[in-house]
Amino acid sequence: MAAAGAASVPAAGAASAPAPALSRAALAAAGQPLPVAPVRIVHLGLGAFHRAHQAWYTAHADDAADWGIAAFTGRSPDAADQLRPQDGLFTLIVRDEHADRAEIVPSLVEAVSGDDLSRLVELLSAPSTAVVTLTITEPGYRSRPDGSPDLDDPAVASDLAELRGGGRPATTIGRLVAGLDARRWAGAAPIAILPCDNIPDNGRFVRAAVVGLAEAAGLSETAAWIRDAVSFVATSIDRITPRSTPDDRATAETLTGWADAAPVVTEPFHDWVLQGEFPAGRPHWEAAGARFVDDIEPFERRKLWLLNGAHSLLAYAGLRRGHETVAQAVGDSVLRAQVEAFWDAACRHLPDGLDLPAYRAALLERFDNARIEHRLAQIGQEGSAKLRVRAAPVLLAERAAGRDGAAAIAALVAWVALQLEAAAPPDAAEEALAAARASDSPVFELLRLLDPALVDDPAIVAAVTEGVADA
Known part of the structure; x- marks a missing residue:
């Protein structure tokens, strides 16, 4: 499932008519179907950078047809509200010093509000889910400098109470722990977690946050299972992605012929370096330029x-x-x-x-x-x-x-x-x-x-x- 290049996206309708809304059904009716890949990646922190980076890399993998992404928002559901009517599709505008080019990226197949814990637990319990990626920024982990959970943070304290009582944690790491606990109970296979935030040794950092929260919540068996069955992959990510503007929506429409409520603007440069194991498999991101190293x-x-x-x-x-x-x-x-x-x-x-x-x-x-x-x-x-x-x-x-x-x-x-x-x-x-x-x-x-x-x-x-x- 390769991303749809702007040159291959048919202009829809006369120039004077409003452009039709972007969706998979609309593209299929125009003669360019974009099949829905099965969800095998769960992303936490749906924003512009994820779409310009991990979603783009996944769309350009050789085996993209096998790897769909279900992405959950952070504090605001706005991104999911914009992308859901578009079936997860969005326009990526690549902007160099002289011109813009655009492609429609199809790898995001579900856009979900972050507070939909039941869907997150369902997906993390599924044996087919192999990878979890995160882009929640440094403060979003609510951790101490060594990665361990900040137990003095009121949101973390609230999550501990929810996890102990089988309730609904609200922080990203709390929800991730709840999902991994459900995966252990479901007997699902090991899984890889990839933090994609600018934190040194981010794999170790997030491992400390997740294991520490599970232990503090009294989920000792789950904490032990996470140590044994969950791989925390270290990553270094790079692609400058500024906030989009109303003018960018107009640019997306001009370049593709489709009205997109949530385009993303980025630069031509992209880089992704990873170190770690993927016990349940991963996309062939190397095809898009990702590098796998022994020392990140x-x-x-x-x-x-x-x-x-x-x-x-x-x-x-x-x-x-x-x-x-x-x-x-x-x-x-x-x-x-x-x-x-x-x-x-x-x-x-x-x-x-x-x-x-x-x-x-x-x-x-x-x-x-x-x-x-x-x-x-x-x-x-x-x-x-x-x-x-x-x-x-x-x-x-x-x-x-x-x-x-x-x-x-x-x-x-x-x-x-x-x-x-x-x-x-x-x-x-x-x-x-x-x-x-x-x-x-x-x-x-x-x-x-x-x-x-x-x-x-x-x-x-x-x-x-x-x-x-x-x-």
Whole structure:
């Protein structure tokens, strides 16, 4: 089941007439049927990135006809409400510096509200379900830095009570535990879980969250079964996917002839690196360019530090300099120099064999694509979680090597300044951030929230304090 290219999608109706709504039945009537693949993948966190990345890779696998995706939303059911009338179909607009092209992606065969726990349990209990993928962002796991569940989080505490009583957990990890518990009782085969969020060693991280929640809920037999029968695959994912706009819906209609309520815009570049086992099988994602490796850590660090670290630096410093998008910020010679300096620092702590000069050059080309309106305010959300893995490790490595870490400090200065100005993008840790801002030592407390190791080094605290004062 290959994705439908725009060139092969027939224009429907006269140009002056409203375009017909996208659906499988409408496409079939127009002579281009897109069969429904059986559900073998469950996705948690239905959003634009999942559709531009994992759904696209699955649609372009050699065996795509065997692998359908049932995707569940997160906090809002809006994406499911938009995609359900379209039978899961959506238009992917690939936008380079000069033009757009579009394809209709058919791999998503069910779009389900996240609160439909009965359907999730049914699918996770099914022997045919082989893979679970997640894109719920770092705060969505509601975990401590080591991955274990944050038992002080009220939502986690509520889930524990629900799981102990056979009720309805509300968090994503709580629902996943309920589904895996049902799978154990059903006697279904082992399964693979793939977190696709920007977290170092994300397979181990999510394993700690899932096993820890099951144990805390008293589901000891299920926790033991998860340890033995569930593979947690580490992944490194990359494809810039900004929020879509009403203009993008018009573009999708122009390119395909179909009215799509939920198109996705993305860049031409895509990357997926995976490490781990798939005990119940998987799509042949290699056909679309995915790579399976024995050691994912170098690829994770390259992506987290060079792409994501630069994004965070541009977000906070760019917002303070009046920019709105990545392209605008990286076009600022001051910020471009800061990015290059940050990359120089990060590359000193990456191993050989990653072709770093070419990777950096490709990143600049991607950042310079002004037609991808990747907004700094979007990138800057959840800064306390993001900087913990994107900038703090580079700074600590530089300090351990005897250098001042000035390039990484620049990112922290910009973020702290926005926090103190009450101008930072939204963050799930706002309660703790507000307490830090109101303290007698706000810079110290903000840095401590990022990583306690930062405030163990007085030179870091002094440099950030001085930088904020001069900002």
